Amino acid sequence: MSKRLVVVGGVAAGMSAVSKARRLDPDMEIVVYEKGAYVSYGACGLPYYVQGIIPDHNQLIARTPEQFAKRNIQVFMHHEVTGIDPQGRRVQVRNLQSDDVFETHFDKLMLSTGGYALRPPIPGLDAPAGNLFVVRTVEDGVAMRRFIEQEGPERVVIVGAGYIGVEMAEALSEPHLQGREGIRDLTMVTLFPPLVPTFDADMSEHVSAELARHEIALHVKGVKAFERRDGRVVAVQVEDGSFPVDMVVLAMGARPNTALAQAAGIALGPTGAVAVDDHQRTNVEGIYAGGDVAEALHLVTGEPAYIPLGTTANKQGRVAGENIAGGDATFRGIVGTTVVKVFDLDAARTGLTEAEASERGYDVRSTTIKALSAAHYMPSSGPLYVKLVYEAGGRLLGAQMVGTGAAKRIDVVAAALYDGWTVDDLRGLDLSYAPPYAPVWDALLVAANVAQK
Amino acid sequence: MSKRLVVVGGVAAGMSAVSKARRLDPDMEIVVYEKGAYVSYGACGLPYYVQGIIPDHNQLIARTPEQFAKRNIQVFMHHEVTGIDPQGRRVQVRNLQSDDVFETHFDKLMLSTGGYALRPPIPGLDAPAGNLFVVRTVEDGVAMRRFIEQEGPERVVIVGAGYIGVEMAEALSEPHLQGREGIRDLTMVTLFPPLVPTFDADMSEHVSAELARHEIALHVKGVKAFERRDGRVVAVQVEDGSFPVDMVVLAMGARPNTALAQAAGIALGPTGAVAVDDHQRTNVEGIYAGGDVAEALHLVTGEPAYIPLGTTANKQGRVAGENIAGGDATFRGIVGTTVVKVFDLDAARTGLTEAEASERGYDVRSTTIKALSAAHYMPSSGPLYVKLVYEAGGRLLGAQMVGTGAAKRIDVVAAALYDGWTVDDLRGLDLSYAPPYAPVWDALLVAANVAQK
Numbered sequence: 031m032s033k034r035l036v037v038v039g040g041v042a043a044g045m046s047a048v049s050k051a052r053r054l055d056p057d058m059e060i061v062v063y064e065k066g067a068y069v070s071y072g073a074c075g076l077p078y079y080v081q082g083i084i085p086d087h088n089q090l091i092a093r094t095p096e097q098f099a100k101r102n103i104q105v106f107m108h109h110e111v112t113g114i115d116p117q118g119r120r121v122q123v124r125n126l127q128s129d130d131v132f133e134t135h136f137d138k139l140m141l142s143t144g145g146y147a148l149r150p151p152i153p154g155l156d157a158p159a160g161n162l163f164v165v166r167t168v169e170d171g172v173a174m175r176r177f178i179e180q181e182g183p184e185r186v187v188i189v190g191a192g193y194i195g196v197e198m199a200e201a202l203s204e205p206h207l208q209g210r211e212g213i214r215d216l217t218m219v220t221l222f223p224p225l226v227p228t229f230d231a232d233m234s235e236h237v238s239a240e241l242a243r244h245e246i247a248l249h250v251k252g253v254k255a256f257e258r259r260d261g262r263v264v265a266v267q268v269e270d271g272s273f274p275v276d277m278v279v280l281a282m283g284a285r286p287n288t289a290l291a292q293a294a295g296i297a298l299g300p301t302g303a304v305a306v307d308d309h310q311r312t313n314v315e316g317i318y319a320g321g322d323v324a325e326a327l328h329l330v331t332g333e334p335a336y337i338p339l340g341t342t343a344n345k346q347g348r349v350a351g352e353n354i355a356g357g358d359a360t361f362r363g364i365v366g367t368t369v370v371k372v373f374d375l376d377a378a379r380t381g382l383t384e385a386e387a388s389e390r391g392y393d394v395r396s397t398t399i400k401a402l403s404a405a406h407y408m409p410s411s412g413p414l415y416v417k418l419v420y421e422a423g424g425r426l427l428g429a430q431m432v433g434t435g436a437a438k439r440i441d442v443v444a445a446a447l448y449d450g451w452t453v454d455d456l457r458g459l460d461l462s463y464a465p466p467y468a469p470v471w472d473a474l475l476v477a478a479n480v481a482q483k
Numbered sequence: 484m485s486k487r488l489v490v491v492g493g494v495a496a497g498m499s500a501v502s503k504a505r506r507l508d509p510d511m512e513i514v515v516y517e518k519g520a521y522v523s524y525g526a527c528g529l530p531y532y533v534q535g536i537i538p539d540h541n542q543l544i545a546r547t548p549e550q551f552a553k554r555n556i557q558v559f560m561h562h563e564v565t566g567i568d569p570q571g572r573r574v575q576v577r578n579l580q581s582d583d584v585f586e587t588h589f590d591k592l593m594l595s596t597g598g599y600a601l602r603p604p605i606p607g608l609d610a611p612a613g614n615l616f617v618v619r620t621v622e623d624g625v626a627m628r629r630f631i632e633q634e635g636p637e638r639v640v641i642v643g644a645g646y647i648g649v650e651m652a653e654a655l656s657e658p659h660l661q662g663r664e665g666i667r668d669l670t671m672v673t674l675f676p677p678l679v680p681t682f683d684a685d686m687s688e689h690v691s692a693e694l695a696r697h698e699i700a701l702h703v704k705g706v707k708a709f710e711r712r713d714g715r716v717v718a719v720q721v722e723d724g725s726f727p728v729d730m731v732v733l734a735m736g737a738r739p740n741t742a743l744a745q746a747a748g749i750a751l752g753p754t755g756a757v758a759v760d761d762h763q764r765t766n767v768e769g770i771y772a773g774g775d776v777a778e779a780l781h782l783v784t785g786e787p788a789y790i791p792l793g794t795t796a797n798k799q800g801r802v803a804g805e806n807i808a809g810g811d812a813t814f815r816g817i818v819g820t821t822v823v824k825v826f827d828l829d830a831a832r833t834g835l836t837e838a839e840a841s842e843r844g845y846d847v848r849s850t851t852i853k854a855l856s857a858a859h860y861m862p863s864s865g866p867l868y869v870k871l872v873y874e875a876g877g878r879l880l881g882a883q884m885v886g887t888g889a890a891k892r893i894d895v896v897a898a899a900l901y902d903g904w905t906v907d908d909l910r911g912l913d914l915s916y917a918p919p920y921a922p923v924w925d926a927l928l929v930a931a932n933v934a935q936k
Contacts, residue, residue, distance in 0.1 A: 042923070075860050075918045089860040193917075340923045341916040362911045369915040378915050407528050407542040437920035438891040442898045444913050449902055458815045460897050462822040462831050463794040464646075465528045467890035470495070470793045 033137035040069035043321025044142030046347025054355035081201035114294035145322035154256030183276035190281035320346030327363035376436035381428025401473035403435035405465035486590035493522035496774025497595035499800025507808035534654035598775035607709030636729035754789035773799030780816035829889035834881025854926035856888035858918035
């Protein structure tokens with residue numbers, strides 16, 4: 031007899047799980063509760079929607095509730111799950127439009143409540159403001175773009191210079207919106223240099239230079255307060271001054287939405303996200319988790335990590351869905367691969383940074399080289415910095431690449447980390463070569479050769 | 484006491500060998516004989532020089548004889564080694580400008596005579612023609628571009644549709660030469676569909692479509708004769724007709740320059756190229772070989788292969804140079820990775836094609852998918868076809884990718900082939916993701932997931 035699956039949160043992990051579960055079990059009853067107005071969307075595309083490269087926010091949506099309905103998957107929008115009763119196998123749900131509250135039964139539960147934009151206890155950040163935006167949901171993106179189009183803000187501060195911070199810097203600086211110029215008075219206020227600590231400081235410098243080249247002011251300081259007037263932020267105060275603003279983008283990182291899990295006795299791991307095993311099972315029988323609410327096993331350290339990403343969410347959701355449908359799928363783990371576009375640069379990383387490896391007590395070595403992305407005589411060739419991080423014995427711990435053509439080049443190192451390769455293993459690799467794509471010695475091989483010396 | 488190294492042929496493998504040998508042994512006497520007018524150049528860039536993307540042929544040259552001289556490496560241009568005496572440790576050399584012949588001593592010899600453009604015994608191909616060009620040396624490229632600029636050929640036939648054939652098709656169709664339009668009457672006459680047999684026929688179809696989209700006529704037929712008049716080819720005759728021409732590009736493949744080796748008793752391998760061990764040693768003590776004259780071990784088949792490429796030449800040269808200088812370097816082998824740009828497509832491959840694997844008796848399976856190079860909502864996203872080739876048990880044998888963004892994506896599979904991965908090993912890989920670079924499921928992961936079903 032088929033079971034009833036309740037999914038809490040319908041973005042990446044949740045909808046991957048239901049898609050897989052439905053393919054494997056045509057009879058299972060599947061119900062999805064999503065507190066927002068959209069399901070199954072690519073949140074990673076939001077900066078490009080705000081930029082205008084993506085004209086319509088509906089383009090971000092992979093599948094609509096109607097499409098899921100055709101596969102006999104019931105999707106309820108504006109429905110927030112407010113409680114889980116693991117023993118009674120019931121969830122409490124609030125219809126956010128009618129304010130009705132009801133309970134419903136589950137046999138299996140998929141916890142995919144995602145993450146939220148971090149809002150530290152800084153004065154002025156305790157209430158919403160009409161010109162302060164985060165970049166998490168479609169609604170967030172729509173609100174921000176509408177504000178830009180209607181109000182034409184001239185002075186903007188982005189707080190935070192992680193992936194979303196730098197993507198938003200590009201989006202606001204070079205909009206593809208008709209009749210709208212880029213914001214000239216654009217400042218990033220950030221506790222760490224751009225992309226640090228995800229990248230090492232020496233690699234971050236190339237990102238800082240790229241931002242400076244596009245006339246974006248970088249102010250590496252903590253925010254003291256958001257000065258408010260009439261429901262808006264009018265200035266961002268830092269230790270050594272104050273930036274008057276028309277608009278603020280908050281990009282201080284993400285945290286897992288674990289409140290519901292904690293209240294239900296679902297265990298969190300050392301990172302503060304929901305702990306899962308390699309089958310995406312939580313500590314509660316029949317309750318699975320995945321995506322930005324959950325941890326993932328980091329294969330380099332052998333420990334759980336919290337690196338919320340759409341790719342991991344989709345993989346974890348798929349594995350959870352297969353197991354929910356009675357299968358036996360495993361998620362092997364992650365190696366911390368990420369990439370972000372910063373104007374004309376790619377900044378990519380995998381494994382551990384040198385700083386991360388040092389903190390963890392590895393006897394760490396690193397090699398950094400500057401190479402070219404293509405043959406030196408090709409006009410499309412651009413600079414590419416490669417940093418390899420490895421143990422004294424040669425075992426690879428990670429890599430960072432910043433420059434032209436970093437994005438997919440990092441993947442070779444990502445793959446190598448799955449099998450515990452050494453720097454020496456990289457050296458002779460038969461990597462693709464033609465003048466438009468690589469020099470005869472690919473940047474990665476150059477780095478491995480230098481490291482070996 | 485340091486030795487005397489004589490290098491026969493100074494392009495990729497030869498000059499990599501001398502550079503490495505000189506770094507390791509400052510005292511060794513090093514003499515290079517090159518029959519052409521250039522050393523140390525990137526022959527792979529020749530199509531882009533003819534196209535005009537590279538304005539000056541000198542840009543193709545990595546280092547000049549003067550630069551080598553500063554490192555105490557004597558380079559003699561226009562000097563052809565005409566005989567090797569392995570017992571007497573001497574070579575016979577002809578100065579092609581003065582016609583003087585002399586002999587000189589060696590302790591170690593690096594045989595890097597490269598390859599030559601195949602000229603089958605077709606009537607009319609037995610003598611040079613003023614309007615028939617190959618694409619091997621800088622001189623070849625300079626002659627071809629001068630001919631195009633001076634004579635403005637209107638009807639051109641390219642014979643052969645391998646890597647150089649398709650690169651030349653793009654170069655001639657979309658020249659970057661001032662005041663010069665692309666050749667409108669451009670025909671490729673080819674025994675096999677484009678890039679076949681290096682690619683499977685089903686993947687070749689996308690290349691054919693791309694050529695057709697750029698109005699290049701494809702005529703899949705063998706050439707019967709080159710009709711000549713006054714020292715020029717005036718028509719290319721095929722079984723079912725004849726193409727009048729102003730210019731012909733011969734791109735029928737390359738063969739190793741083994742005449743000198745054979746005369747000296749240096750053993751060839753099963754491919755017809757010079758046999759070398761993992762130290763780049765030939766069967767003759769003290770004589771090393773590498774580059775387009777030599778074989779390389781193919782790690783998927785475990786057998787020698789002849790896949791002449793600049794990357795392999797540089798690696799083999801470097802290993803030979805280290806060993807010549809008294810080191811103990813090994814060249815692990817190749818996996819047959821190549822990539823070529825065909826207008827807006829990349830065509831990349833690694834390992835074995837399905838046809839190659841079948842011929843060799845593998846119990847072969849394949850999976851082909853169509854995906855996108857970037858997130859579906861990004862305007863930069865383009866179609867990308869991925870074909871995985873594997874054994875019935877799942878062991879990867881190779882991959883082909885044709886479309887947008889194939890070039891560096893193939894490298895993950897290339898790396899995987901070094902460690903005998905299965906299709907399943909690819910499935911969960913933590914590959915780089917951001918909307919401008921990949922969909923949330925990278926094309927490679929999609930292919931691996933489909934293959935696994």
